[in-house]
Amino acid sequence: xxxxxxxxxxxxxxxxxxxxxxxxxxxxILSAQHPLSDAPDELLFIIQHQTSELWxxxxxxxxxxARRCIAAHKLPEAFKTLARVSRIMEQxxxxxxxxxxxxxxxxxxxxxxxxxxxxxxSLQYRLIEYALGNRNLAMLKPHSHDPVGSARLQSxxxxxxxxxxxxxxxxxxxxxxxxxxxxxxATAPHQADDAVRALWAKVYKDPATHWTLYELGEKLVDxxxxxxxxRFNHVTTVERVIGFKRGTGGTGGVDYLKMMLSxxxxxxxxxxxxxx
Ligand code: HEM
Ligand SMILES: N[C@@H](CC(=O)c1ccccc1NC=O)C(=O)O
Numbered sequence: 001x002x003x004x005x006x007x008x009x010x011x012x013x014x015x016x017x018x019x020x021x022x023x024x025x026x027x028x029i030l031s032a033q034h035p036l037s038d039a040p041d042e043l044l045f046i047i048q049h050q051t052s053e054l055w056x057x058x059x060x061x062x063x064x065x066a067r068r069c070i071a072a073h074k075l076p077e078a079f080k081t082l083a084r085v086s087r088i089m090e091q092x093x094x095x096x097x098x099x100x101x102x103x104x105x106x107x108x109x110x111x112x113x114x115x116x117x118x119x120x121x122s123l124q125y126r127l128i129e130y131a132l133g134n135r136n137l138a139m140l141k142p143h144s145h146d147p148v149g150s151a152r153l154q155s156x157x158x159x160x161x162x163x164x165x166x167x168x169x170x171x172x173x174x175x176x177x178x179x180x181x182x183x184x185x186a187t188a189p190h191q192a193d194d195a196v197r198a199l200w201a202k203v204y205k206d207p208a209t210h211w212t213l214y215e216l217g218e219k220l221v222d223x224x225x226x227x228x229x230x231r232f233n234h235v236t237t238v239e240r241v242i243g244f245k246r247g248t249g250g251t252g253g254v255d256y257l258k259m260m261l262s263x264x265x266x267x268x269x270x271x272x273x274x275x276x
Contacts, residue, residue, distance in 0.1 A: 039110035041102045048099045049119070052092055056124040059088045063131045067165045073172075075212050082219040089226035096233040100240065107241050111248070118249025123149045132223075132265050133161035133190040160185050163266055166216055167196065173213065175199045192267035200272040217269055224265045231261050 006012055021027065032050065035042040062085045069078035119125065121142045130153065143149040160168065164182050171177040178195050200217060203210040235257040247253040264270060
């Protein structure tokens with residue numbers, strides 16, 4: 001017998017009611033794929049990037065919320081949010097398995113259509129880096145033609161980064177944090193600092209006494225661990241698909257991305273491990 005959902009109470013008249021598609025604006029999302037070629041894999045390439053951008057949108061929302069929770073000393077709420085951020089990164093990491101099915105032969109059929117566009121120009125990726133604390137102001141330039149994007153980057157730069165927010169919390173708990181690191185929003189990538197490493201050493205050598213900071217430190221290590229995996233998946237996929245060709249964005253490609261693997265978001269949290 002064929003199932004009739006109406007007999008089970010399912011609503012089927014949406015002439016005057018909000019439906020699934022209305023609420024989620026599915027029309028808008030599904031009318032945003034515009035391949036520039038007839039290459040069969042261009043749709044995969046577009047959707048892969050668009051879904052990544054959607055997850056990045058959520059990630060920015062959650063990082064902002066985590067920062068507010070830490071600043072308000074609502075640590076359990078911040079832990080929950082940071083755990084979610086790591087799960088989002090995991091989602092972004094598994095997505096590479098889909099893109100990896102695209103061979104160099106597939107990609108070269110439409111790569112020329114991309115012109116000089118590149119993920120290097122992703123506004124949300126840069127906002128995430130800035131929110132976490134990797135504030136390289138040279139990365140503002142590709143957005144200077146875009147007043148709305150530039151304004152978003154500037155308003156992010158007017159906030160303390162996530163790492164600065166954590167260090168401010170540590171200072172409020174009575175730990176020694178150099179004032180210059182937390183007094184104003186950072187305008188350069190965070191550099192490893194001896195006093196901060198000493199602070200984390202104190203925390204990690206006696207977790208029972210400093211449990212909240214210990215848990216916070218591990219949440220940041222988790223997040224950076226996932227971030228590193230994203231960068232590694234990216235560079236490996238890039239090598240697999242374009243070898244050592246220059247990037248459309250103008251960089252050396254794989255060599256440039258390999259250099260970016262050495263970026264440390266929360267350096268002292270990694271360095272401290274040697275002395276434990
Ligand atoms: C076949 C697929 C891909 C290739 C060949 C590729 C290639 C590259 C290359 C060569 C760069 C260096 C900049 C340049 O000169 O263009 C780059 C940067 C970047 N790509 Fe991709 N990419 C791919 C997929 C993706 C995906 C799926 C994302 C997800 C959004 C992404 C996001 C980024 C970001 C954010 C950067 C800047 C990284 C940084 O500044 O550290 N890429 N990509
Ligand atoms: N940089 C890539 C092109 C690329 O991957 C790309 C192009 C437009 C929009 C997003 C992209 N993804 C990541 O860089 C290349 O050199 O082939």
